Amino acid sequence: MRSEVNADIPLAAPGEFPPLRLSDGIEVWPPVVLAPMAGVTNPPYRTLCRRMGAGLYVAEMLYARGLTMRNAKTLHLASFGVDEAVRSIQIFGADPEEMGDAARFLVSELGAGHIDINMGCPVRKITSKGGGSALPARPALMRRVLRAVVDAAGDVPVTIKVRLGIDDDRHTWRDAADVAADEGARWIGMHARTSKALYSGQAQWDFIARLKQYARIPVLGNGDIWEAFDALRMMRQTGCDGVIIGRGCLGRPWLFRELAQVFDGREPDDPPHLGDVLAILREHAELLVEFFGPHKGVRELRKWCAWYTKGFDGAAKVREGLQRITDLDQMDGWLAHLDESIPFPRSALRLSRGKRGGSQSKVSLPEGWLDQAEAELAEQKRLMREDAALG
Numbered sequence: 001m002r003s004e005v006n007a008d009i010p011l012a013a014p015g016e017f018p019p020l021r022l023s024d025g026i027e028v029w030p031p032v033v034l035a036p037m038a039g040v041t042n043p044p045y046r047t048l049c050r051r052m053g054a055g056l057y058v059a060e061m062l063y064a065r066g067l068t069m070r071n072a073k074t075l076h077l078a079s080f081g082v083d084e085a086v087r088s089i090q091i092f093g094a095d096p097e098e099m100g101d102a103a104r105f106l107v108s109e110l111g112a113g114h115i116d117i118n119m120g121c122p123v124r125k126i127t128s129k130g131g132g133s134a135l136p137a138r139p140a141l142m143r144r145v146l147r148a149v150v151d152a153a154g155d156v157p158v159t160i161k162v163r164l165g166i167d168d169d170r171h172t173w174r175d176a177a178d179v180a181a182d183e184g185a186r187w188i189g190m191h192a193r194t195s196k197a198l199y200s201g202q203a204q205w206d207f208i209a210r211l212k213q214y215a216r217i218p219v220l221g222n223g224d225i226w227e228a229f230d231a232l233r234m235m236r237q238t239g240c241d242g243v244i245i246g247r248g249c250l251g252r253p254w255l256f257r258e259l260a261q262v263f264d265g266r267e268p269d270d271p272p273h274l275g276d277v278l279a280i281l282r283e284h285a286e287l288l289v290e291f292f293g294p295h296k297g298v299r300e301l302r303k304w305c306a307w308y309t310k311g312f313d314g315a316a317k318v319r320e321g322l323q324r325i326t327d328l329d330q331m332d333g334w335l336a337h338l339d340e341s342i343p344f345p346r347s348a349l350r351l352s353r354g355k356r357g358g359s360q361s362k363v364s365l366p367e368g369w370l371d372q373a374e375a376e377l378a379e380q381k382r383l384m385r386e387d388a389a390l391g
C-alpha cells in the first residue's frame, strides 16, 4: 500500500544503497535507525520492532547524571533484552566530565555497543540546562562534551543527533558537522527542523542534502518518514547514508518490516487488518506490563492504544474509554467494540502520532548562553592566530 506521493517511487535496486557502517564490526542493514524517543523506545517496544524487521534500535535519551548517580528509574530504562545484538542508547547533558563518566559506565557496566548524544532536543527542561539543541550553539563546549564521550567510549562508536539549529536565524548544523567529524563521531543524524519549529510544518529535506554535501562523516536524515517509500525518497533526494524513523512507527512497528522489504527490492506487505493490529497491541500491552509492572505498564499503554487504532473506523468512539483503562481486561472490553475485519485505511498512512503541531515562541537557553558562544569563538580565533604566528 502506498499513498499518492509515493505512487511512482521504485523499489531499491540491487546495490543502490550500501549498508550503514557504524564501526569496523557493525554494519546496519537496511540503513534504518529507530529514532530514540522518550517514553517510547523502551525495551518492550524495541523487542516488538526487532521482531518485525531489521536495522538499529536506539533506546530513549537518558540523563547522564541519572546514570552516574545510579538512579534506579534511569537504570531500569537503560536495560536491554538478551537478544539485542547492539546495545544502543542515547544520553544527554552538557557537562563534559559527567557525560564522559556516563559513557564509561554505559560501556563498562551495561555493555553498550553504541552511544548517541542528544544534541537536538528542543524542550525547555533540556535546553534551559544547555543540553539537547542548545549544545551545538556552543561549538567549543559541544567539542569538549563529544571529546569526553568519545574518549570514554573507547572502541564503542559514538554518534550525534541534531536539529537544523535553534531557529531560522541561528542554524548550527555546519558547526555541529565540523565538530562531529573532528572529534570522531561516526555519523551525524539530523532532524530537518529547527528547535523553535518543534514538529510544525514539513521537515526541510533540502537541508539534509546540504549537510550531506558539507559533512566529512556519514549523514542520517530524519523527519517525516511515514511510509517505507519515504525512506527511499529521502535517500535519493538528499544522498544521505541512512534514515532515522520516529513518529511514523508509533503504533505501526510493522513499518520496519516494510522498510526491510523495500530496501531489499521487494514490494512491501500491505499493513495489517485491524484484527492483526489489535493482536500486536495485545502483545505490546503484555510486554509493557511485564517491564513496568501492572500499574505503570497500563498507564504507559494508554497512549499506545490511541496510536494503534488511529484512523480506523469506530476508533474515535472508544478512544476516551481506552485513555482511562486500569487493566488489560478493560482494554480488551473497549477493543471488542471494533470491527476486526477493517483493512488498514490508506488515509491513516501519513497521520501524525505522538506530537502536536505548532512551534514554540522561543527556545529556552541558559542565561547568557549565546554571548558565551561568541566569546568562545573569539578565543578560538585568537588561539588559531597565535598558532599561525608560531609557525
Ligand SMILES: Cc1cc2nc3c(=O)[nH]c(=O)nc-3n(C[C@H](O)[C@H](O)[C@H](O)COP(=O)(O)O)c2cc1C
Pocket (backbone or CB within 6 Å): 035, 036, 037, 038, 039, 040, 060, 061, 090, 118, 119, 120, 121, 161, 191, 222, 223, 224, 225, 244, 245, 246, 247, 248, 353, 354, 355
Ligand atoms: C514521543 C517522542 C519522543 C522523542 N524523544 C526523543 C529522544 O529521547 N531523543 C531524541 O533525540 N529525539 C527524540 N524525539 C525526536 C525523534 O527522535 C525524531 O527526531 C523526530 O520525531 C522527527 O522524526 P519523525 O518525523 O520521523 O518523527 C522524540 C519524538 C517523539 C515523537
